[in-house]
Amino acid sequence: MAAKSSGAHPDSSFNDLLQPVYHGKGLSDPIKTAEDKWLLLPAFLKIKGLVKQHLDSFNYFVNVDIKKIVKANEKVVSDVDPEFYLKYLDIRVGMPQRKEQNSLNTNIHPHECRLRDLTYAAPIFVDVEYTRGKKIVVRKGLEIGRMPIMLRSARCVLTGKNEQEMATLMECPLDPGGYFIVNGTEKVILVQEQLSKNRIIVEADEKKGIFQASVTSSTHERKSKTYILTKHNKIYLKHNSIAEDIPIVLALKACGIPSDLEILQLVAGSDLRYQEVFSINMEECAKLNIFTQQQALEYIGSKVKTSRRPMSPRLTPLQEGIEALANTVIAHISVNDLDFREKAIYMAIMTRRVVMAMVNPQLVDDRDYVGNKRLELAGQLLSLLFEDLFKKFNQDFKTSIDKVLKKPNRTSEFDALMNITIHSNNITTGMNRAISTGNWSLKRFKMERAGVTHVLSRLSYISALGMMTRISSQFEKTRKVSGPRALQPSQFGMLCPSDTPEGEACGLVKNLALMTHITTDDEEEPIKRLVHVLGAEGISTITGHELHAPGAYGIFLNGTLLGITRTPIKFVQRFRSLRRKGRVSAFISLNVNHHHKAVHIATDGGRICRPLIIVEKSKSLVTPKHIEALKEGRMVFDDFLKKGLVEYLDVNEENDCMIAIYEHQITKNTTHLEIEPFTVLGAVAGLIPYPHHNQSPRNTYQCAMGKQAIGAIAYNQLQRIDTLLYLMVYPQQPMVKTRTIELIQYDKLPAGQNATVAVMSYSGYDIEDALVLNKASIDRGFGRCQVLRKNTTTLKRYSNQTHDRLDGIKKDQEGNPIYKHAILENDGLPGVGEQVVNGMVYVNKQVPTNASDSMLGTSGGPTASADDYKDSPVVYKNPEPSYIDKVLLTASESEQPLVKVLLRQTRRPELGDKFSSRHGQKGVCGIIVQQEDMPFSDSGVCPDIIMNPHGFPSRMTVGKMIELVSGKAGVVDGSLQYGTAFGGSKLEDMSKILIEKGYSYSGKDMLTSGVSGECLQAYIFFGPIYYQKLKHMVLDKMHARARGPRAVLTRQPTEGRSRDGGLRLGEMERDCLIAYGASQLLLERLMLSSDAFEVDVCGECGLMGYNGWCTTCKSAKNVYKLTIPYAAKLLFQELLSMNVAPRLKLADAF
Amino acid sequence: MAEKKPRNRVGIEADRVTDVSSTDFPGYYPGEDHSWNLEKFQENLKIHIEYISELNAEFDLIGVDASIANAFRRIMISEIPTLAIEYVYIENNTSIIQDEVLAHRLGLIPLKANPDYLRWFKKDDPDFEPTDYDTVVLQLSAKCTANPNAPEGTTDPKLLYNNAHVYARDIVYEPQGRQSEWFPEGIAATNPDILIAKLRPGQEIDLTMHCILGIGQDHAKFSPVATASYRLLPTIDIIGEPITGELAKKFRSCFPKGVISINSKGEAVVKDARKDTVSREVLRHPEFEGRVRLGRQRDHFIYTVESTGAMTPDEIFLKSVQLLKKKCQILRKFNLAA
Structure with a gap:
């Protein structure tokens, strides 16, 4: 009660609350949180934006990671001159700048890059210290290359700009950013999903009876995968660089644990079942007569696959063994001073997990579990690429200075900086090429990945947005396993259950839910210290016996054992309270795994997490007071985080929690409260009204179709010159909105119109989902759309000083331009607004006849005659005419003139054009009917669309019916209604409005036939439904031929x-x-x-x-x-x- | 059944509509003669005008068949010639509205002009030259400039700029030939406040429009009505015992205001069935089952004509009658009606 009134009158509600007893409720009784707790969601999005994961990741790379990379590769020394060195002191990425040095203004904005086919990039500056002769020189601000900049990131000119400033930069304020502009095309680095690194995964092959624990180690230097697996019930260590599987006891001995007892304790502890299963391995090692660490290392060394460079000296087996064990096996555990203990414990834990799985086959991990996955974002991918390029850059730099330093006596003093700038292009082009082709090839890891980047789809605002939240999986599409494709329960709240493509990539391509965050890497060191402060026993002092003692829980930081605790619950509680107080990063997750007797702490990047309201003592910490403050702008989302009212949970930590969806569901075990249930859906599925009433595949279909809907694309849509752009002439915001629609501002850039629909059969041209359209509606602008197509022509320069040119108009005897040149102006470019008909020239380009040889001597001088050029015009080939919308004459990065012509067609709906509602119900226009033939209601309203009722029974899209009733209630009431998932306007209320306004509660009206003039014998379900026009139009598809071109080779008719x-x-x-x-x-x-x-x-x-x-x-x-x-x-x-x-x-x- | 249902009733049931077709032909009901004859028709035909204003009219046409009533409706929507902008010659358009869209918007503006003075423009004939007999010329030119006297700090584009909004009232009529005699009041948009385009400084629209006669069948812009439709007169019969007390109040609330009143005896009585919107709400409640019969009078048509403003609604209806008559004459002339 109190909460409800608080929504309207903050002061009175507060006074009410101060009363000792109010409406029979005491002060200590639970207070209901305001219904408006969903307001936290817009607050969250306001701070983070819709594509925060991309921006955060890129910002982290530019601000932090790039410095770490340089730190790791900071010194370049010469093989020749021991005196010489160059040290990088610092690295910075500047603000985007124009490449042309001589331009007046070096500032550049993204829209110019799009129009001029430039790359939106910023220079990378380094500070270096190096030796010149005997002196040590420090040089600051040296440019070593250019980095493509993610739009709206910390380095982008658009950050922090308001709507007006955005407008002056010709940028859409609703555009989410998060993509790059490379050579004028917008490129997105999709989020990549992969199995988490540096974590143990235990799997079982039940048929073969094999259990294996594997770990993919990933460090800056190398990536390698280590397995510990069973073979005939014996356990072995397997690694790609070792030719044979190594018995596990032998491997542990090589790691400096020579005592069998200690090995047994480390692996099996005092558990007799485990000891029994494991003891057979002792024998295996003893049979090989290996008892000491040296023997074991030599044994391993003799099995290592050696691929030495020819120059390096041969190593003894002992050295090989040490090398392999220290650097390649479980590479992410570093070995200092040949102390293998940490690695031995890691190996022992892996072995223990295998043994546990052997005893109880249920103790295996699930690869598809979201907690075992990490998402790789633009920043991480770029940092891999940059490190590779930076290393190569230093390598090239080193070889080039070595070349100079080799010379015994040089004329002038050698300045190494002269050589560093030569290679700066390598970084620039390397970055550009990788982003524009999507081929990520890293020599270090022998990684060859194609299709990492995609062109940002600008079909509609939703398609662009949908692309930014997309996650592509590394799994092969051809493999016929259903596991990775299935909807995982752990995806709840993290990944949208509806938004996935159909067919091949079904379930492999996913989309983020609305309120998610992807973590970036956090520092491990402070956490390590904190763990010890909180009372953990360090591993250096404990033995296997203590490690596996009953009641002892291991504390793992990012998969590596740090220590043990005997009070895991208390430990976790204390740690969490520190996190809620903001003493450690909010994105650090910790959870207790009772099966493994482990407390896992994760600080690594790429985990998906989401905010939840904290519940303490069965009470939500977020109270109406806080919501009120939020409404009044006195609090922002981060304040909720800082005050410990809200926290981020990742999938693993969710397992430790009891999350209530609604406040009344809170019990005494509840730890968290959901902010809003509709956030389980993503941005694209959020457009669907009443999705919880639909059959689930229909929502999935709509997710695919919403991206094809024609509508408004961006506020700068008329400034853009895209290859293909579809725009709707009169888009409308939907009558039945959802909260998501408002949050992603689809109501400002809508893609569809509210059509008055009569659900009835009409004319027989409506079978198989065909729609009947009202001609008068079309006349008045319903479904009208524009198609804008780009043509780019470059005027090339050739090596022999010749170049392409534009020619004027050819005229007939009377001095009129010839038909083909009718729309050209004197500069050889078309007039804006002219109609281009099939066969007309719209860019009158000429190319030199001789572009390869030297011009000297041929025509004698620079004055080229007409013979030297031949026509190479751009001819319009399309039976439908277009209009010239825009002509852009500019220069690209290579300083070649660039002509872009934008052609426009305006189309009214015709037979065969495709439409769809927001419920996966698509249909083509089957017939266009005159208005007077349409049925009409008592008030004289006749439908825009008639839809056949057979579309309903098998599709079960009840949401569409409710949309109609809500929409109709909204229309007669003059209000917009909500169809938000798991909420929205109630059908009952909508019926009430209808009755009040003199309509039937059911939404069914009595119609009169427009043809006969008599009443229809049935009541017709009649009201507004939001309809989208899809990009598939007959005009682009219709095709017939009698005679025509033939293929040269076979003389058969051509195809397509x-x-x-x-x-x-x-x-x-x-x-x-x-x-x-x-x-x-x-x-x-x-x-x-x-x-x-x-x-x-x-x-x-x-x-x-x-x-x-x-x-x-x-x-x-x-x-x-x-x-x-x-x-x-x-x-x-x-x-x-x-x-x-x-x-x-x-x-x-x- | 106790009482006999009138023959001209459409039945309104909870789930369907019954008796929608007319039965005025011999032999439909045994022993009754409902066949059409002129005297009876003359006697029954009534026209009652509810109200007429400049743009709207509501009137009753009683005693005709649905086919005739519908014919008038159809003709009003689609066959009465009206003047509308058909050709737009764009001299200059630097606004953000594309030429085609601008032309489309202009075409939809209803014009106040008597179409009777004009002849048909022959669109199909490529050699046909427009004359003052068939083409009306309109002009529109607007140029937006910054307003130097704009108040400080305003963000209203209407104050910041001159001609920021182009309205239908900015269209200028240019009489050709004898047109000034025929249209002494000139030709203008019926609604001067229709927004055509929004401009910003430096943008300009300069165009000439040719208006011709056309019919709604060709394009909705030639339709003289926003819509013309009719509904049948609702009937409400309270059968059996009168409905009294609380039930009567509930009964009243099932209908729009003014349909049902409660008399001095506390009985619900039908006051004005015409105001009923046929929401069928009363049929939902089981307590009224068998207490009320809803229906509509099949030969009582309540017309609503909403004019776009080109002609008055009565003119439109009369024209539709004339046109129907003309069609009949054509049929008769060629003996096609037999």
Whole structure:
């Protein structure tokens, strides 16, 4: 009660609360949180934005990671001159700048890059210290390359700009950013999903009875995978660099644990079952007569696969063994001073996990569990790339200075900086190429990944947004396992359950839910210290016996054992309270795993987490007071975090929690409260009204279709010159909105119109989901859209000083421009607003006839005559005319003139155009009906669209029906209604409004037929539904041909609409004709109308001749004319060329 | 059944509509003659005008068949010739509204002009030259400039700039030939406040428009009505015992205001069935089952004509009658009606 009134009158509610007893409730009774706790969501999005994961990751890379990379590779020394060194002191990424040095203004904004095909990049500066002769020189602000900048990141000019400033930069304030502009195209680095690094995963192959624990170690230097697996119930260590599997006891001995007892204790502890399973391995090692660390290392060393560089000296097996164990096996555990103990414990723990799985096969891990996955973002991928390029840069720098330093006496003092700038282009081009092609090839890790980046789809605002939240999986698409594709329970709240493509990539490509955050790396060191402060026993002092003692829990930091505690719950509680107080990063997760007797602390990047309200003592910490403060702007989301009212939980930590969805569901075990249930859906699925009433695949279909809807794309849509742009002329915001629609501001950039729909059968042209459209509605602008297409022409410069040019207009005798040049102006470019018809020239380009040779001596001088150029015009080829929307004449990065012409078509809906509601119900327009033929209601309203009711029973899209009723109530009431998932306007309330306004509660109206004038015998479900026009339009698809072009090789008709191709009579059609016995039709279709060819065949030898002459028999006797397919003739000749002589045996047919 | 249902009733049931078709032909009901004859028709035909204003009219047409009533409706929507902008010659358009969209918007502006003075413009004939008999010329030119006298700190574009909004009232009529005689009041948009485009300083629109006659069938812009429709007169019959007391109040609340009143005896009585919107709410409640019969009078048409402003609603209806008559004459002339 108190909470409800608090929404409206903050002061009175507060006074009420101060009363000792109010409406029978005491002060200590639980207080309901305001219904408005969902307001935390916009507060969250306000701070983080929709693509915060990309921005955070990039910012982390630019601010932190890049410095770490340089720190790790800070020194360059020469092999030749021991005196020389160069040390990087610092690295910075500047603000985006123009590449051209001589321009007046070096500031650049993204839109200019898009228009001029430039790269939106900022210079990378380093501070260096190096030796010049005997002196040590410090040089600051040296540019070593250019880094493409993510839009809206910390380095982008758009950050912190308000709407007006954005407008002056011609940028859309609603654009989420998070992408790059490389050579004028917008590129997104999709989020990559992969198994977490440096964590042990235990798996079982039940059929073969194999258990294995594996860990993918990843450090800056190398990546390697180590397995500990069972073979005939014995346990081995397996690694790619070791040729044979090493018995585990042997491996542990090599790590400096020579005592069998200690090995047994480390692995099995005092548990007899484990000891029994493990003891067989002791024998294995003893059989090999290996008892000391040295013996073990030598044994391993002898099995190592050596791929030494020819220069380096041969190592003894002992050295090899040490090298392998220290650097390649479980590489992420570093070994200092040949102290292998840490590694031995890690190995022992892995072994223990295998042993545990052998005893209880249920103790295996699930690869598909979201907690075992990490998301790799733009920043991480760029840092991998940058480190590779930076190392190569230093390598190149080193070789080039070595070359100079090798010379015994140099004329001038050597300045190494002269050599450093030469290679700066390598970093720039390396970054640009990787982002623009999407090929991530890293020499260090022998990694070759294609398709990392994608062109940002600008089909609609939603498609762009959907792309930014997309997650692509590393799993192969062809593999027929359902596991990775299935919806995992642990995805709840993290990944959208609806938004996934159909078909091939189904379930592998996922989308983030609305309120998620992806972590970046946090420092481990302070956490390590904190763990010890909180009372953990360090591992250096404990033995296996203590480690596995009953009640002892290991504390693992990012998968590595740090110490043990005997009071895990208390430890976790204390740690969490520190986190809630803000003493450690909010994104550090910790959870207790009772099966493994472990407390896991994670600080690594790439974990998905989401904010939840903390519940203490069965009370939500967020109270109406806080919400009030939020509403009034006195608090922002971060304040909630700082005050410890809200915290981020990752998937693993969620397992330790009891999360209530609504406040009334809080019990005494509840630890957290959901901020808002509709956040389980992503941005794209959030557009669907009443999705919780729909059959689930329908929501998935809508997620795919929402991205194809034509609408408004961005506020700067008319400034943009895209390859293909679809715009709707009169887009409307939906009558039935959702909270998500408001949050992602789809209502400001909508893609659809509210159509008045009558659900009834009409005319028979509405079968199979076809729609009946009202002609008058179309006349008045319903479904009208524009298609804008770009044409780019570059005026090239050639090596011989010639270049392409634009020519003027050709005129006929009367001085009028010839038809083809009708729309050109004197500069050879078209006039804006002119109509271009098929066959017209719209960029009158000419290329030099001689572009390769030197011009000297040919035409004598720079004044080129008309003969030196030949026409190479851009001709408009499309039976539908277009209008010239924009002409841009500019220069690209290479300083070549660039002409971009934007062509526009405005289209009204026609037969066959595709429409869809927001419930996965697509349909094509089947007939367009005159307004007077349409049924009409008592108030004279006639529908825009008639939809066949057969679309409902099998699809079960009840949400669509509720949308109609809510929409209708909104229309008669003059209000917008909500169809938010798990909430929204209630159907009952909507019916009440309808009744009040004199309509039937059901939304069904009594209509009159427009044709007969009589009442329809049924009541018709009638009201507004938001309809989207999809990009598939007949005009782009219709195709027919009688005669036309043929392929050169086979002389058969070409294929495809773009080449004006023929319509293929395929195998199955051919089979029908054969079965029917229509031999003449078959002959006509397959030969006469295709590639009939007359050949001269010699009856004697059966080979083909020409002109009635057989070249083989040297005679004209017995040569007959024959009509065969050209393809057959080609086959015979190709066979001849392979020394096979196909001979035709001729005989009379009848 | 106790009482006989009137023959001209459409039945409104909870889930369906019954008796929608007319039965005025001989032999439908045994022993009754409902066949059409002129005297009876003359006697029954009534027209009652509820109200007429400049743009709207509501009137009743009683005693005709649905086919005739519907014919008038259809003709009003789609066949009455009206003047609308058809050709737009754009001299200059630097606004953000594209030429085609601008032309489309202009076309939809209803014009106040008597179409009777004009002849048909022959669109199909490529050699047809527009004359003052068939084409009306309109002009629109607007140029937006910054307003130097704008008040400090305002963000209202109407104050900041001159001509920031282009309205239908900015369209200028240019009489050709004898048109000034025929249209002494000139030709203008019926609604001067229709927004055509928004401009910003430096943007300009300069265009000439040609208006021709057309019919709604060709394009909705030629339709003289926003909509023309009719509904049947609702009937409400309280059957059996009168509804009294609390039930009567509930009964009243099932209908729009003014339909049902409660008399001095506390009984619900039908006051004005015409105001009913046929929401069928009363049929939802089981307590009224068998107590009320809803229906609509099949030959009583309540027309609503909303004019776009080109003609008055009565003019539109009369024209539709004329047109129907003309069609009949054509049929008769060629003996097609037999």
